[in-house]
Amino acid sequence: MTAGYISILLLWTTFLRSRSFRASMTTGLPCLSKNSSRLEIKNGKIYLVRLPDGAISVKRVVLLKENQRLLCQSDNPIYEPFEFNIDPAKGIKWYILGRIRWVGREID
Template sequence: MAWKGSGLTQQEFADRIGIEKSTFNNYIIGKRVPKTTTLLRLNTIFHVRPGWMLTGKGSMYEEGPKGDDRFFFVPLMESRVTAGPEGELLCEEISDEYPFQQWWIQKLVGKDPQRQKALCLVRVRGDSMIPTINPNETILVDTSENERSQIRPGKIYLVRQPDGGVSVKRLVLNEKPGRPSLISMSDNPSFQPFEIELEGDKGVTYYVLGRVRWVGKEID
């Protein structure tokens, strides 16, 4: 059973996938069949194959190194994201931790422990990025220096706004001589693009807090 390898209690595991403990127990003893939404959460959070959940046949986990069922716990930030003076994401306010399979984390960011520790989860507020990211969905953000300093045109980032707020946007770096800026774009057509000028000591890494890598699915 996937929860046995997670290091979580049954209650904690049930909480992670958004169901009651009694419902989870019924899954274990075969009294109930998981709903599609539950299968999706098991797949996206723990990488458990839906086919295995329904039939008990084949491999429990999605393809990965044989026998590697280790988990890496990623912190979930409190509802209000805070940025430090150098643009770093302040992760002191942690509300919870969520397990991801270690092999998948390594596939995403490599084996460097410091790079892995730069990952955090943030719950999205607002609808500026629908349909790609919906309100109240949780995103996985890579806050490493490499991702903050090298803007990949059109990719999705966690961005500090000039007014101090934090939002999720697609970015393009405008390297116009003497007037560099970040072009900030939403996926929701109701929101217009806007420009963030990079002035003085407020460079790219002051505004860019990290790149979004996952929101129920991997994001390139």
């Protein structure tokens, strides 16, 4: 996925450019994420994530080890899950930009 996104009234709009969610979402579709959804992270849900290198990606996430690590997963099994430490100075809100709520259809 590329880092092309627009912030409009607490929503992020982005386009899926990777095959990491090919099993559940179609590449090229626009998706909306809700900024306020990052206040309470729900394990196993799909979020717009800022990675430690600054790249923006769509990933299914799980908070690990007392909220000090973030596990990122794709729905496409060819992509390996990975995890990284959450910098306490930045906090989880720096990494989680919003929960994906719509991508051509509503997502629970």
